[in-house]
Amino acid sequence: MASEVVVPVLGFSNEKGKIVKWLKSEGAFVKKGEPIFELETDKVVTEVESPATGLLKKILIPEGTEVPVLTVVAIITEKGEELPEKYRTGRPEGEKPVPRTLPPTSPRSSRESYDLAILGAGPGGCTAAMRAAQMGARVLLIEKGNLGGTCLNRGCIPTKSFLSDIKSLRKVRDSDLFTGGRKVSIDLIKMASRKNRVVEAMRRGTSSLLRNQGVDPVKGFGRLLGGKRLEVSSNGRTKVFQAKNLILATGSRPASISGIAIDGKMVLSSDEALDLKQRIPKNLLIIGGGMIGVEFATIFRGLGAKVTILEMLPQIISNEDEEVVKGLGLLLEKQGIEILTGARVLRASVKKNSVEVTVDRGGKKEKFSGEKVLMAVGRAPNIDGLQLDRIGVEMEEGFIKVNSKMETNVEGVYAIGDVIGKMMLAHAASAEGITAVENIMGKVREMDYQKIPRCLYTFPEAASVGLNESEAKQKGYHIRVGRFLYSNSGKAWAMGEPEGFVKIVAEKELGQILGVHILGEQATEVIGECLLAMNLEASIEDLGEVVKGHPTLSETITEAALDWQKKGMRTSAQ
Amino acid sequence: MHLTKDRAMSKSNVPDGSEVLRAVPLVRWVAKKERIDLSLVKGTGPEGVILPKDLERFRTTQSAMGTVVPTEKRSASSLARKLATKKGISLEKMSGTGNRGRIMMADVARAVEKGAIFLDGQGMFGQTLPMTQMRKAIAKRMSLSVFTAPHIYFFTDVEMDALNRRREEILPDFERKFRIRISINDFFVKAVALTLGEFPILNSRLQGEEIYIMPEINVGLAVALEEGLIVPAILRADRLSLAEISQIRTDLVDRARTRKLKWEEIERGTFTISSLAQFDITFFTAILNPPQSGILSIGKETDHLALREGKVVTKKIARFGLSVDHRVIDGVLAAKFLESLKHRLENPSLGSL
Amino acid sequence: MRELTYVQAINEALKQNLERDERVFLMGEDIGKYGGIYQVTAGLLDKFGPQRVIDTPISESGFVGAAIGAAMTGMRPVVEVMFIDFTTCAMDMIVNQMAKIHYMFGGKGKVPLVLRANLGAGRGTGAQHSQSFHAFFLHIPGLFVVVPSTPHEAKGLLNTAILNENPVLFLEHKKLLPLTGNVPEEYYTIPFGKADFKRMGGDMTIVATHAMVHRSLNVAEMFAKEGIEIEILDPRTLKPLDKESIIESVKKTGRLIVADEGPVTCGVASEISAMIAEEAIEYLRAPILRVGSPDAPVPTSPLLEKAYIPDEDDLIQAVNKMKAFL
């Protein structure tokens, strides 16, 4: 029987050795115990004896090569014996050295115990995880799907990718600068794949950020077991973890109107609507004129669909400043988006190639027909299967109830993001995450929603923070409003985007900025300085003193602040 | 020499010059659990290490006062400055909760609520000042006292020489051992507490038709603040050593000045000492602090000539006044109390002072 | 009850064991006619003969090793090493052989052997006859270490040690040898790993061993007059150690002083301090203090020796430090 010659274990611990010299050549007859090659290790140079008597049939490792201990370096065969098959072509491919028969030294099986376990790796969960890890906590992050949550995978990021492409298309198509511009169309497949690349890159980035911060991500569906124990199941296997604190950040999913089921084919949710491999419907009914509805209206209108928004309330994007809403409504309608307010949807019947939606409008029943229906009436919290009852988490209107420190009624259990149903925005979730973590780590921090901006990605964008005019009045502030129109901004004109305005609501006595509302090109970026001003408690006078680069869109803020002080120079009263 | 070198006794400064926070493990554990910022707690252990009792004291105070972060730099937000100016208060002694101790609007609002620190004299004349919460409380209480409890007054002169000597004697020792500067008031507190032990009736209150002798002797010490008088009380002063009284008194007065007293510390007094010894007031009467039945007023020490064994000598004399609620206490008893107190103070080496 | 000295109590235990169990025999330097350096084995040669009370050559490795061999093959030797200092001459036998045989042979065989030795300073015997390095042996898994502080415990614990199937280091303290106390005449045992509360108190705990127990008791009485109540806990066996009782006491008082005559560095006191730091730190109201010998050899001159020995003065100093945290 053929015998393998290996690089031997040489007492204590040598891990590799170099073959200095073959003392016998291939084909030579060797006797058991006869030195056949010289080996050099970090400690010694020694001759290695033949383990058997026979022909040195094949030398597998040439002189001068360093190989790990136990690597097969030659084969000795008995007289007349053929070289075994697997050694016929040099060193077998992928063949690893024969593993030592000693058991692997496995780390002591530690109890899986963490300072903090976070259920859900959306923007809230990821941010919380990283901050907690930065602060020295051992963090477990549990996610059943992809990292990044709704925002990255089915929300903010993919829609921004589309909107950016559609904006370029609009620019070209609606301009008479480019010859043939009207004939330009967009390649839906490429647009979708660009979106996928963006999302993929962000996912990878998130994953490496988490790793760099030392967060342990685990894939699977998390369930509460009572106490601070969690069970995570993935592919039928479950594992139990223990954590001192919990953050529930499981997010939300699209909701529907009772009686109308989202089938994903005719009645879509935002999830399916993002899957643009489907043909763009000729006409689309969007039920719900909130942020999601309006954004999708912009996307689909931009892609050529006829879009009708059916909103139950008297205005779209309710709670926003009336002037912004009115202005946006006009601009959307100008783009050809039909907006029906006060329209309560009663039912939807799916026909062969269309859906018929029945609407109660001021007591009158009306019927609308669309090729597809997009349900955008809001989002419902992801709490199914979590077993919240195991620890007795208190709920409020279907969402998890928390206080301003993000604590639930159960000690050490926090909740953030869509699942608490407060602001349902990615950055709000992140801020909530940081609030929760800092409280967990022994600081005292409360969430202040007055300083969280709201961003709406339409053409043009809208952005706001704090109180709107009527809210401020209701709260009893003595206020004054400063305004500035985009049409008075050189930059806006130059960009060909002169539609929109800035509106600042500030209290008279101290000049405290209570709210800022912007409709216009890049509103979501322009609002940034106002956020800083409010955080630092700058007065509106401070805001008016800032010298801006010219021409910039952010000049509009300074101008609005000056207008508030009746010191406006480029303003004409509205 | 066989004791292990004690880290607790070693210098508490780290190389960069900042103070290291020192607390025993139990304190750290509780603080972590209850999320208490230990940098706010004053330690009374060796080298200022925070002991469980310090935390206990802080915890109760804190519940009354809310979190206040002391700050050095007077950085304030634009709106905070405006608000302070509008309310006519100074940012000087205010604590800020913003980043790096920046004073924010909320801090100013809180200061206003607690009783303002007025800008020095600025714009005060001819202005109507709103009554602070404290002023209102004092006003109400004093009127109540005068209108409900019939006061009678007793006076005596106390020779202070022996007591002063005694203080001089033990002063350096106390400074070395306890790092406290014992004050003459500490002797008064102790003497009063011990004398109250002899005459429990002066440590009582009227409850309806009954006189209730208070189970503990808690001696209140009136502290003058800009906006009024506040009387934190030293709990069970009769059982405390002079050093303890001194430590507690210092802490209470400090906190009274920085408005960090908790309500119970003010409420729990069973007898009050009001001393104006540091002012040029030789004699005054005090109004009872209800529901207490007695208050001692102490004036400034003055030089008096006296005959002793045929020779004229100078004596330091302080005039003591005792006001009592006549509904509870008779004249003779009050007189005996005052006499006993006088004896105790004039012969400090005899008794337990 | 009858009073015996610590020495007599041990002598009685040896006698009773020799009577009870024919496998028991004594071995050591000068234990026969001479009766042992401190007379612990006095009279036993006459009673049991040279077969069972064996005077050995001055040859610690040899006779400790022989005891191991005898124990492995069915006997129950009780070996006296004249001073703990001399165990160093037999360290291979104690550390590499005695302690490990049961374990390295996978539970085969056992070494039911008692090694007696005295430790402690205070008799002017200098650097090579006065050490208290019993902590060495705590570092060697496989050994039990017994440190009785009273005659009663000396007898009861020695009886237990001889019954035990493991190698036991039975360490006597020189200064305790003349100590008298009640000792029952009959044979009795005291379990290993059960600490004894020598005094109850709520303000601080002193875990003390051997002579430090008595020194601590004196100090506790002094402070009791000041109203400070000190709890004194004597572990009695350092291995096994009654962690539960120590933790229980620390939980109650929140303040711990550990007093052991060994040098403080890496000593018994250090081990107990570390154990408390790991398992009950959240109950501590003050830093843990260790009282022990200085990191110097034991000097001979009486004045130096007195300064060397951790005594009441050192304990008072420790309690005073601790007082600041009350």
Added chain:
Amino acid sequence: MDLSRDQKLGLYKKMIEIRLFEEKIQDLYARGSIPGSVHLYIGQEAIAAGVCAHLRKEDYITSTHRGHGHLIAKGADLKYMMAELFGRKTGYCKGKGGSMHIADFDLGILGSNGIAGGGIPIAVGAGLSSKMRGTDQVTICFFGDGASNNGTFHEGLNFASVHRLPVVFICENNLYGISVSQKQHQAIKDISIRSVAYNMPGITIDGNDVLAVYQTSGEAIQRARAGEGPTLVEYKTYRWRGHYEGDPNQGRRYRTLEEIQMWMKKCPIKRFEAKLAKEKVLNKKKVMDIWKEVEKKIEEAVAFANQSPFPDPGDIFEDVYVS
């Protein structure tokens, strides 16, 4: 002492068993099946076989770091030895001992010992014990030339001699204490002369002649059994391998190839084989049969070891103390 044919074959077979076992270990160690370090007995087989041939089950031996031969000769089961060397739970010591720490108290094997000279006082103690218990058990104490310089050697011989204990001290002088030659580590040629100092008989014999070993040890053992006290017997021999497996070039840093080859020519097995062939006790076929039989036994032992489980990490605390 005349040996029967069977006794001679028995001696031969024992030596083969030891040789083949050690050669197997040599190969398995190089191939990584055995953890730690191993010290092989090859070349010294005649001593273990010759001495232990006299022993009863209840007699004791103490062995050394180079102890496989002694244990096999005293009757240890190859399966459990192999499993122990493999670090398996089924080994003699549940995998806790390994090559240098194997014991079977039921067979009177009081353990091999990782400390040179560590077993000597223990052997003396075993002798003391059998004397006290009044049995006629004999204790064989194996050690090497290196250990003969250790204090325990002198302390042990002294104690045994004072008490006339039934111990036979077998010094296997293989000429090297690890890498230091006897010439360098002691000023005497024959270690047996040290017996004079302890007033006991001492003798030096060729340890590669199994019959001479058998003869001399037999006398010493008889003396011991009869209560006449200890004996020191020195056997001159040679280890073929390095001090341990991995000792470069079989110890040629400190000894010459010529010296090794010279001693290999004096192979105790070959010598005995030739003698037995002459006496017609052995023929070629018989030799082949014995080798095959032993090889099979060893392969079974390897298979047993390979199939055995490793100890559980939780076993760390098991057997620290007798409970």
